Amino acid sequence: MELTQAIRTRRSRHLLTAPAPSDTQFTDLVRTAASAPDHGTLRPWRWLLLRGTARHVLGDALAAQATDGNGHRLRDKPLRAPLLASIIFCPHEEATRVPAWEQLAATTLLVHSVELLLHDAGWGSIWRTGGAVEAPAVREALHIGADERLLGWLYVGTPDGRSSPPARTLPSVRERVTSLSGRHPRRQGGAAPGRR
Numbered sequence: 001m002e003l004t005q006a007i008r009t010r011r012s013r014h015l016l017t018a019p020a021p022s023d024t025q026f027t028d029l030v031r032t033a034a035s036a037p038d039h040g041t042l043r044p045w046r047w048l049l050l051r052g053t054a055r056h057v058l059g060d061a062l063a064a065q066a067t068d069g070n071g072h073r074l075r076d077k078p079l080r081a082p083l084l085a086s087i088i089f090c091p092h093e094e095a096t097r098v099p100a101w102e103q104l105a106a107t108t109l110l111v112h113s114v115e116l117l118l119h120d121a122g123w124g125s126i127w128r129t130g131g132a133v134e135a136p137a138v139r140e141a142l143h144i145g146a147d148e149r150l151l152g153w154l155y156v157g158t159p160d161g162r163s164s165p166p167a168r169t170l171p172s173v174r175e176r177v178t179s180l181s182g183r184h185p186r187r188q189g190g191a192a193p194g195r196r
């Protein structure tokens with residue numbers, strides 16, 4: 001698939017069925033996606049794949065942190081796709097001058113690249129989060145380290161052809177792309193601002 005077409009036609013898929021990419025296939029996609037811009041090449045992320053009964057571990061944790069009696073509903077949420085790829089942000093806090101926000105930016109670029117590559121290969125995905133990403137029961141069940149942050153899950157599988165989202169309409173962005181006018185008179189005789 002040509003890149004522009006891939007970007008324009010990717011839609012998040014809410015209905016996903018088996019099969020899903022194998023661990024090897026998914027890892028290969030991540031390897032390619034790791035070409036996304038990453039200041040310092042820190043790769044401040046890791047993935048934890050949940051499939052089959054491992055999804056129940058997450059479902060039980062989601063149910064355990066429910067406070068309003070809807071635990072049974074939450075328990076089944078991870079079963080909505082055959083593969084849940086947990087996105088774990090692992091910022092490097094020492095020995096780097098790359099601030100955490102840049103590392104988070106690099107991680108989200110990676111995730112989007114993975115979504116595009118999945119789409120290109122014919123798979124479907126949707127990035128889901130929710131308050132549960134901060135829940136102690138969920139963090140413990142997925143072995144999220146104290147210095148790590150769970151950014152949610154890519155739900156991955158085969159797009160269910162019975163429910164295709166409408167084709168994307170590209171938004172108007174004209175007013176969001178502006179140019180700085182260069183018609184201001186230059187400062188006379190002084191150094192450039194910020195270079196005194």
Ligand SMILES: Cc1cc2nc3c(=O)[nH]c(=O)nc-3n(C[C@H](O)[C@H](O)[C@H](O)COP(=O)(O)O)c2cc1C
Nearest residue numbers: 010011012013125126127128129130151152165168
């Ligand atoms: C960080 C992040 C978290 C998201 N969390 C959810 C979520 O919990 N539930 C959901 O339905 N969509 C969530 N979305 C939105 C979908 O992933 C998707 O982008 C959105 O439905 C728009 O569809 P599109 O990707 O086809 O444009 C999230 C998106 C991002 C970037």
